[in-house]
Amino acid sequence: MSSVNGIRKSGKKAKGRAELQRYRQGKRLTRQESIAAHCYDCTGGYVDGIEPCQNADCALHPYHPYQDRKKGRL
Numbered sequence: 001m002s003s004v005n006g007i008r009k010s011g012k013k014a015k016g017r018a019e020l021q022r023y024r025q026g027k028r029l030t031r032q033e034s035i036a037a038h039c040y041d042c043t044g045g046y047v048d049g050i051e052p053c054q055n056a057d058c059a060l061h062p063y064h065p066y067q068d069r070k071k072g073r074l
């Protein structure tokens with residue numbers, strides 16, 4: 001997803017979508033908003049569904065917006 005319009009047209013409504021749009025419009029994000037935006041982008045807008053990330057090797061994994069906090073680190 002490379003543009004704000006691309007996100008509006010094809011991006012799934014999920015955590016990080018609005019933040020990514022705002023960032024690409026030149027707005028400033030908090031650290032957590034930036035992580036949510038990055039995870040949204042990384043998953044292609046959660047095209048495969050909204051689920052906890054399975055990539056425990058990623059440094060952002062503990063902060064993934066849909067992380068299952070009960071399970072802790074996967």
Ligand code: SF4
Pocket residue numbers: 038039040042043053054055058059060061062064
């Ligand atoms: S935590 Fe998962 S979704 Fe988020 S950036 Fe890392 S690999 Fe991508």
